[in-house]
Amino acid sequence: MHTIYAAADPIEAEILRSYLAQHGIAARVFGAALWGGRGDLPLDAWPRLVVDDQRDVEPARELLRRYEHRRHAQASWxxxxxERSPVHFEICWACGLERPTGP
Structure with a gap:
């Protein structure tokens, strides 16, 4: 198993697991059940994404870098x-149309 990402919370971990799955990378979430013990338990309670296949490590990290970049971008489309939607939305929040791929 190869840890590729420490998520902010269990929800983000599941979103990212699904995001990787959409790109053909199987990942699992570990540590989500410990989330409620933050502050009370003397351990690292951040949910983390892991992949089993070493060949998936770099492609997964690249996808997660893109996710981080879009998450922090203030741009919209x-x-x-x-309607304007944040750049990290794949579809329009108002009507459900997909984001255009061109400029």
Whole structure:
């Protein structure tokens, strides 16, 4: 097993597990059950993503770098319906259309 990411919370860990799965990378979440013990237990209670296959480590880390970049970007995109959505949204929050791929 190879730890590739320490998530902020169990929800983010599951979102990222699903994100990797959409790109063909099988990952598992470890430590999510310890989340409630933060502060009370003398251990690292951050949920973490792990992959079993060494070949998936670098592709997964690259996808997670992209996720981090988009998460911190303040940019938005304009949908055909006229609404603006944060750049990390894949679909328009108002109408559900996919984000355009061009500039």
């Amino acid at each position: 304009l949908c055909g319906c006229g």
